[in-house]
Amino acid sequence: MSASRRARRRLGENTRSIHLPRPESPGQSTFGLPVWRAASWNFQSSAEYADVLGGEGPGHAPGRIDNPTTSSFAAAVASLEGAAAPEDVAGQAFASGMAAVQAVFLTFLRAGSHVLAPTPVYGGTFSLLTNVLSRFGVTTDFVDYADLARVQSSVRAGTKIIYAETMTDPTMAVADLRGLYRIARAAGALLVVDSTLATPVVCRPLEHGADLVLHSATRYLGGHDDSTGGVVVGRPDLIQRLREVRIDTGCSLSPDDAFLLRRGMETLPLRVRRMCSTAMVFAAAVAKHPAVRRVDYPGLSDHPGNLLARHLFDSGPEGTRYGACVTVTPTGGYQAGAALADGLRLAGIGSAVGGTHTKAAHVAATARLTGKDAGIDAGAVRFSVGLEDAEDLIADVTRALDSLRTMKTP
Numbered sequence: 470m471s472a473s474r475r476a477r478r479r480l481g482e483n484t485r486s487i488h489l490p491r492p493e494s495p496g497q498s499t500f501g502l503p504v505w506r507a508a509s510w511n512f513q514s515s516a517e518y519a520d521v522l523g524g525e526g527p528g529h530a531p532g533r534i535d536n537p538t539t540s541s542f543a544a545a546v547a548s549l550e551g552a553a554a555p556e557d558v559a560g561q562a563f564a565s566g567m568a569a570v571q572a573v574f575l576t577f578l579r580a581g582s583h584v585l586a587p588t589p590v591y592g593g594t595f596s597l598l599t600n601v602l603s604r605f606g607v608t609t610d611f612v613d614y615a616d617l618a619r620v621q622s623s624v625r626a627g628t629k630i631i632y633a634e635t636m637t638d639p640t641m642a643v644a645d646l647r648g649l650y651r652i653a654r655a656a657g658a659l660l661v662v663d664s665t666l667a668t669p670v671v672c673r674p675l676e677h678g679a680d681l682v683l684h685s686a687t688r689y690l691g692g693h694d695d696s697t698g699g700v701v702v703g704r705p706d707l708i709q710r711l712r713e714v715r716i717d718t719g720c721s722l723s724p725d726d727a728f729l730l731r732r733g734m735e736t737l738p739l740r741v742r743r744m745c746s747t748a749m750v751f752a753a754a755v756a757k758h759p760a761v762r763r764v765d766y767p768g769l770s771d772h773p774g775n776l777l778a779r780h781l782f783d784s785g786p787e788g789t790r791y792g793a794c795v796t797v798t799p800t801g802g803y804q805a806g807a808a809l810a811d812g813l814r815l816a817g818i819g820s821a822v823g824g825t826h827t828k829a830a831h832v833a834a835t836a837r838l839t840g841k842d843a844g845i846d847a848g849a850v851r852f853s854v855g856l857e858d859a860e861d862l863i864a865d866v867t868r869a870l871d872s873l874r875t876m877k878t879p
């Protein structure tokens with residue numbers, strides 16, 4: 470028996486269970502991405518560890534600071550968003566979409582800063598700006614971005630961020646990204662765009678002048694309603710500053726979620742293109758129903774954002790991609806909206822957009838930004854169109870709308 474084996478037998482069972490045999494690094498690439506759950510890394514020396522921590526040597530720093538699976542997800546989004554961007558594009562991944570939004574605000578705002586945001590804006594962002602950041606001396610003006618003159622006249626000396634959403638839920642208003650870019654540049658402010666509803670398959674705001682683009686990856690990027698995350702991509706110098714705030718605030722994405730989100734991205738174009746096609750057919754069919762007062766979908770020629778969408782949004786053999794969220798407002802107000810959502814059998818009830826399952830949300834009942842605040846009809850129902858067959862979804866909504874016509878209105 471060799472000396473080394475004799476020495477090994479002297480180790481106690483606890484020590485041996487900790488220092489179990491490990492596989493060699495395979496030295497071969499894989500098609501599926503490995504999940505690096507590692508929250509800490511083994512260094513050869515303290516000097517090497519210090520170099521990695523200081524960003525002066527190759528390697529990974531512990532846990533929330535760095536993880537190869539998480540970085541790989543951020544790089545994937547940067548690659549799709551930056552396909553034809555004028556500058557290099559880098560990315561940072563966050564624990565949720567809201568973690569990404571708050572990191573952007575914490576990085577580029579300070580007490581006394583002013584923000585412009587659209588109305589309506591995603592409810593979580595509205596709440597963050599009005600309930601949280603307002604306590605730290607940040608002020609926000611919510612402006613209808615359809616009126617660029619209003620946006621321009623709302624800029625102040627302290628305006629640091631013009632915050633936009635490529636498409637705004639539930640009106641599906643389309644942001645005039647180039648117009649906003651001109652205003653932001655002249656003001657010395659950053660143009661930050663939440664592109665969750667568009668995805669890079671529909672529109673890539675960096676190509677239209679945005680400094681930073683962010684996503685709730687929980688939605689279309691992951692796409693299967695099974696993981697939570699956020700991501701910001703854009704100019705490397707800005708992303709480096711964001712990274713420091715992410716590390717200091719600890720709102721980093723977990724490797725398991727990063728794995729699921731990164732995997733979802735491989736089918737993103739397939740899913741989104743198909744959802745957009747279905748949404749177009751769905752919106753056109755629903756608009757013809759006699760119980761429907763209004764349909765908000767940028768693909769419809771009477772939508773105020775239709776022309777803008779044709780300029781900004783990508784197209785393929787299937788036509789222009791206008792996104793996959795459709796807001797349907799039946800006549801009859803709140804009660805009709807509630808009955809429409811509750812009368813669906815195939816579409817589920819839920820406000821989470823972007824998954825494979827079609828979902829409907831009665832906006833006035835479920836959104837944090839109420840219809841009254843943003844001029845949204847109390848009957849509006851926002852559909853996130855999934856991957857089911859269009860004819861089945863149309864049959865489902867038609868049946869629910871038919872039954873509204875027999876409903877007594879108060």
Ligand SMILES: Cc1ncc(COP(=O)(O)O)c(C=O)c1O
Binds near residue numbers: 684687698
């Ligand atoms: C447009 C938009 N931005 C931000 C968020 C927040 O994302 P998360 O739920 O991942 O925090 C959402 C969530 O639905 C969203 O729709």
